[in-house]
Amino acid sequence: MIRVLIADDHPVVRQGLRxxxxxxxxxxxxxxxxxxxxAVEMTGALAPDVLLLDLKMPVLDGLGALAELSSRALRDxxxxVLTSVSDRGDVAPAMRAGAAGFLYKDVDPGALVQxxxxxxxxxxxxxxxAAEAMLAGQDHEQDGAGAALTDREREVLRLLAAGRSNREIARELVVAEKTVKTHVSNVLMKLGVQDRTQAALYAVRHGLA
Known part of the structure; x- marks a missing residue:
């Protein structure tokens, strides 16, 4: 069972989603x-698997909530991000702040579930x-980073972006899990990113996934 927490300042939206x-x-x-x-307090108390987070909210906005979740080590x-605001500038900051997805509220209900x-x-x-906005506004200093990856590292990155664990990657590539960990570390270092989510985002942005 996937446990979901809904964060939105409009009661009608929350009720509809629920x-x-x-x-x-x-x-x-x-x-x-x-x-x-x-949203931050309830995440700490309820430990949801997925948080649907609006960006434009009172008290603390969505980007502030993402930062607070990170500072409190609530990164599990x-x-x-599920927002009605089509400001293209919101996508990159949200993804850098730790969001794993970015959707607009006109998304098809079935697509939201998927x-x-x-x-x-x-x-x-x-x-x-949102993907187009990311590509349009991406940081140019990373443009050549993907070229530094070996063929095997690109393969690991592709599987990582597909949500595979180190164990699953090791099984698919027929290598030791320790070897996969080394490849993942090298990928993170070469791409200049901090974690697997950011690496997966890079792969999506640069067509490597």
């Missing part, structure tokens, strides 16, 4: 937050418009 999500056999809505600060929760399942499974997921 009503739809709770008819899914594998999803349970464990709570609703009306602002970013409440997978965050999907996104929750995918992100829960370890994937990074962007709405097409």
């Amino acid at each position: 009503t739809f999500l709770e008819i899914q056999e594998d999803i349970s809505v464990v709570g609703e937050a009306a602002d970013g600060a409440e 929760v997978r965050v999907i 996104a929750i399942r995918a992100v829960h499974g370890g994937q990074v997921l962007l709405a097409p418009e």
